[in-house]
Structures are given as structure tokens and as C-alpha cells.
Amino acid sequence: MTFTPPSFPTFLVGKIHTEFTGKVFIYWLGTEPFLYIAEPELVKKMSTHVMAKCWGKPNVFKDDRYPMFGTGLVMAEGHHWVRHRHLIAPAFSPLNLKSVASRMVDCANEMIMRWSTQINNSAAAAAGGNGVIIDVEKEIIETSGEIIAKTCFGGTQDEDAKQVLQKLRALQTALFKSTRYVGVPFGRFFNVKKTLEANKLGAEIDRLLFSVIRARKESKNDDGIDLLGLLMNGGGGGGGGGVGNDVLTEREVVDECKTFFFGGHETTALAITWTLMLLALHPHWQIQLRHEIFQLLPHHNNNPFLHINLLSRLKKMQWVMNEALRLYPPAPNVQRQAREDIQIEGLMVPKGTNMWIDVVAMHHDKELWGEDANEFKPERFMEDVNGGCKHKMGYLPFGFGGRMCVGRNLTFMEYKIVLTLVLSKFSFKLSTSYHHSPSIMLSLRPSHGLPLVVQPL
Known part of the structure; x- marks a missing residue:
């Protein structure tokens, strides 16, 4: 054949x-x-x-997406990929992840406070106890972006991080929300305006990140516990990162920061977004997860105490996450x-x-999942990490082989932290204004946002 x-x-x-x-x-x-x-x-x-x-x-995608990823880990291959993976992987070790968990909690709590304020300021919601309609996708994307900014920059260059995120989102729109001529000779000249816009945004993001890196090098207070510090120091500060004195160049650090900023916040945010949509459609699973949270995690004043070592107790939440990633894989x-x-x-x-x-x-x-393949059934993952799929390669939420997503443990941690906190404070129903239209814009996202009726418990 x-x-x-x-x-x-x-x-x-x-x-x-x-x-x-x-x-x-x-x-x-x-x-x-x-x-x-x-x-x-x-x-x-x-x-x-x-x-x-x-x-x-x-190559056609590497050229097309160069302004967004450069030659970072997503696009690297061969010896270049092996070296980058070896230097970057230690940054996502359990020890390093522990150091950023509190930043995730802070960002999630800020979002919860915004939602509570919106509800309290809504006279109709206060009178009827019906909550308010919130575009949850927008909120989760913003919060996940803040988490990535603090994880990457340690919160010391928040304004720079926000600009990088804003420009990356604009770049994503420029690259993927217009007619593209991938594979067509001279296709980039068919839509010169978008091509120039993408290149301009890519160059602006590069300048921002170069300035941040150089400022960090000149700083005497760098403890190296955020991603940028770890990348600049060779991947893990003694955690098995670089080989000898091997470290990433400034250009390489910039490309890895772009990759991490986009991939890190987009993938997790969309996993949480699709999960909340599914939970709004299946409120009995909201109840089950809430019961698990209050039963298995220690609490103070009705607030769950979150510690990275305790998150593994949330088995049902893991089933729900696996099922959401099956039905709506961000990649x-x-x-x-x-x-x-x-x-x-x-x-x-x-x-x-x-x-x-x-x-x-x-x-x-x-043929792989059974007749209920299109149904939301988290219990399929109860006793099988592959959800009962008839072939182990039929479930690939984070890719496969050596190129499986290096930051998946960070995704697991952020997902469970954010979902635990919001489910402890609110219940969700699907708004009548929601239009179900998943679309691929590099990642799989709702075309018209996710308006949910958010009600305080």
C-alpha cells in the first residue's frame, strides 16, 4: 500500500x-x-x-506559526528538541510546582471576588437569588493568563506579562481567524495585511520579553523560583536541568516563554471552561464534586484548604477532567x-x-468508546485511566510519545485548584444566550464564549 x-x-x-x-x-x-x-x-x-x-x-506550519512560537519546544525537533526538553522539564518538577500553587490560589480568589461583587451589585440577583450571567470563558482565560504571568515572571513584571498575553491573543486572532492559504505557494501574499500584522505582533512580543530577560539579568534579587528564572539558570537549579554549563540563549528563552505563555494558559483555561459548560448541563456532577471537596479537603470558614499534596484526593474531579478532555480536547x-x-x-x-x-x-x-461516545460520563474513568477505550492510543489529550505535553502536571494542578475554589462558592446553569459552536483556532474553543448563570451557594 x-x-x-x-x-x-x-x-x-x-x-x-x-x-x-x-x-x-x-x-x-x-x-x-x-x-x-x-x-x-x-x-x-x-x-x-x-x-x-x-x-x-x-514545515508549512512552522513557517505559518513562527511569530507565535519561534523555534520553541512546540516547533523544535531533532537534537534541538532533545536539548530544550532536557533543560525545560525540571522546571515542572513537583518541587518547583509547589512554589507556584499559592499564586494560583490568589489569582482564583481574585476572580471569585469579582464574581461575588457582580452578584452583590445586581439588584435583581440579590432580590431573587438567581445569580448573574457571566462570560465564564473570558473570565477563566483572563485568570489563567494572570496565573501564567505570575508563574513565569513571579509577579514582578505584571504589566509586561499582561501586554505579552494581550498581544499573543491578538496574534492568535490574526493567524487563525481569517482566511488562510496554508500550503498555497506565496499564500502569505494573498492577505498581506494579516501577514504584516502577525509579524509586527510577533516582533513586539519579542521586544517585550527581551527587555524583561535583560532586566532580570541586571536584578540582584532574582531567586529563580519562577519559570523565567529557571529557564535562565539552565532548567531547574540543580534539579537535573542543564548538562554541564548548558543554558538557553536569550533568543531561546524568549521562544520558550512565548510557547509557555500561549500553551500554558490557553490549554488549562479551555479545559476548565469546557468542564464548567458540562457541569452546567449535568448539575448532579456539580453536587458530587462539591460533596467530594467538602468531604476530603480540610476547611476554614467554609473555604477549602488547598495544598498540592491534597489535590490527589479529588478522584471524581480527575474523572470529570479526563472526560472533559476527551469530549473537548484543547489540542x-x-x-x-x-x-x-x-x-x-x-x-x-x-x-x-x-x-x-x-x-x-x-x-x-x-468503535473505540461505545455507543455513548458522545455522552458526558465521567464514571467511565472510574477504574481505567483510558476510560474504557478499546485502544490505548485512542485517548490522547496531551499528545503521545516523547513529545507529550511537558507542562501537563501544571495543568492538572491549576485545573483542580481553580475548579475546587469556584465550586465551593458558586453553582452554575447554562444561560439561554449560549450558542454551542466549538471551533478550532489552533485550540478548541467556544466560538461565542460561555455565558453561565452564576449563583452563590
Whole structure:
């Protein structure tokens, strides 16, 4: 079974079905061939038999997304990726994560105070006890951004961090909310205004981060316990980070900060957002989680005491998180590109072929999950970390293999802290103004926000 990219440009979209009917086929973006994969067995074979050096990130996406990620960990490959991963991973060790937990609690409590003030200032809510409508997606995105800012900069350059986040969001819109011509020769010239805007925003973000890094270098009060300090000091300050005196250059630190700022706050915020939407639709699960929180965590004046070592007690919350990530994975697909010819049993993937692994499709596949694949059923994860999926590679909320998300433990911690605090104070119902329209804008997000009726307990 083989397929060969044509030797001439084509703008026609074609499909060649293989033995995995409808789950593996070829399509085209301009002159770029893509192998679409929604078959976990093929993903398994490729991840098992293909050497890491044999595939990387599609060049067409690396060029397209350079202003946002540069050559950071998301886009790095080969020796460059190995070195960066080795230097960065210790920054997400349990010891370093403990040091930022209190900052997450502070940011979440500030959001809760804003919501309480809105409710108290609403005469109708106060009179009827009905709460107020809040765009929870916007609020969670903002709070998660504040958490990332404090986690990355330690709260010493809040204004710079806010500007970086604002410009990254504007850059995301410029890159993904307009007509794009990925794979079309000279496609960037078809929408020059957006291309120039994206490049301009990317350069502005770089300047901001360079200034922050240089100011940090000149500071005599750097304790190195935030991400920026850890990256500048070689990854972990004795926690197994750099090799010898190996540290990241300023340019590399900037690219990793951009990657962390975007990926770190966007992924977690959307996981929490989709969870609150699902809990609003299934209030009995709100009750179960609230009961678990008050039963298993110590409290003072009706406020849960949060410690990183106690979060593992929240088993039902973990089930809910796993199910939310299954139904609405913030990273809806994984992309690869063959760096050389890849031969797997009867399939030959020629050098240069892009691969589009559809995570959303696999997470909703009834052959893998059963007839209730589209239903919210957290209990499916009660006794199985894969939720009863018939194939271990059918559940990929954080990617797979060596390139699995390095910051996933930070996501777990932030998710549980924020959800614990908001569920301890409020209940949620879906507003009649909500329009369900998930869309892919690099990540999977609600197109029209998430208006919820937020009621105090």
C-alpha cells in the first residue's frame, strides 16, 4: 500500500482510502500532501516503529506559526528538541510546582471576588437569588493568563506579562481567524495585511520579553523560583536541568516563554471552561464534586484548604477532567511530517508527507468508546485511566510519545485548584444566550464564549 505525492502542483482535494476506511486518507492543502489519521492502531505503529529523527513538525506550519512560537519546544525537533526538553522539564518538577500553587490560589480568589461583587451589585440577583450571567470563558482565560504571568515572571513584571498575553491573543486572532492559504505557494501574499500584522505582533512580543530577560539579568534579587528564572539558570537549579554549563540563549528563552505563555494558559483555561459548560448541563456532577471537596479537603470558614499534596484526593474531579478532555480536547489534533521515507508494514509514507492526527475524531469514535461516545460520563474513568477505550492510543489529550505535553502536571494542578475554589462558592446553569459552536483556532474553543448563570451557594 503506497501513495506518492505528485511531482506537479495541485489545488484539488483528493482522498485515497486505505484499509482503515474513512479513518486514514490523503488530502491536500495547496501543494502540501497530508495523511489524515484517525486510527489509533496506525498511530501506535508509527510511534513504536518510527525513530524520532524520522519525523518532525510540518514545515508549512512552522513557517505559518513562527511569530507565535519561534523555534520553541512546540516547533523544535531533532537534537534541538532533545536539548530544550532536557533543560525545560525540571522546571515542572513537583518541587518547583509547589512554589507556584499559592499564586494560583490568589489569582482564583481574585476572580471569585469579582464574581461575588457582580452578584452583590445586581439588584435583581440579590432580590431573587438567581445569580448573574457571566462570560465564564473570558473570565477563566483572563485568570489563567494572570496565573501564567505570575508563574513565569513571579509577579514582578505584571504589566509586561499582561501586554505579552494581550498581544499573543491578538496574534492568535490574526493567524487563525481569517482566511488562510496554508500550503498555497506565496499564500502569505494573498492577505498581506494579516501577514504584516502577525509579524509586527510577533516582533513586539519579542521586544517585550527581551527587555524583561535583560532586566532580570541586571536584578540582584532574582531567586529563580519562577519559570523565567529557571529557564535562565539552565532548567531547574540543580534539579537535573542543564548538562554541564548548558543554558538557553536569550533568543531561546524568549521562544520558550512565548510557547509557555500561549500553551500554558490557553490549554488549562479551555479545559476548565469546557468542564464548567458540562457541569452546567449535568448539575448532579456539580453536587458530587462539591460533596467530594467538602468531604476530603480540610476547611476554614467554609473555604477549602488547598495544598498540592491534597489535590490527589479529588478522584471524581480527575474523572470529570479526563472526560472533559476527551469530549473537548484543547489540542484537537497532532501534526507530524516525514523527514525521510517511512515504511510501516504495508504502508509507505514518502519523505515530506505531512500527517494530521485527528484527536477529536478518535475521542468520539463509537468503535473505540461505545455507543455513548458522545455522552458526558465521567464514571467511565472510574477504574481505567483510558476510560474504557478499546485502544490505548485512542485517548490522547496531551499528545503521545516523547513529545507529550511537558507542562501537563501544571495543568492538572491549576485545573483542580481553580475548579475546587469556584465550586465551593458558586453553582452554575447554562444561560439561554449560549450558542454551542466549538471551533478550532489552533485550540478548541467556544466560538461565542460561555455565558453561565452564576449563583452563590
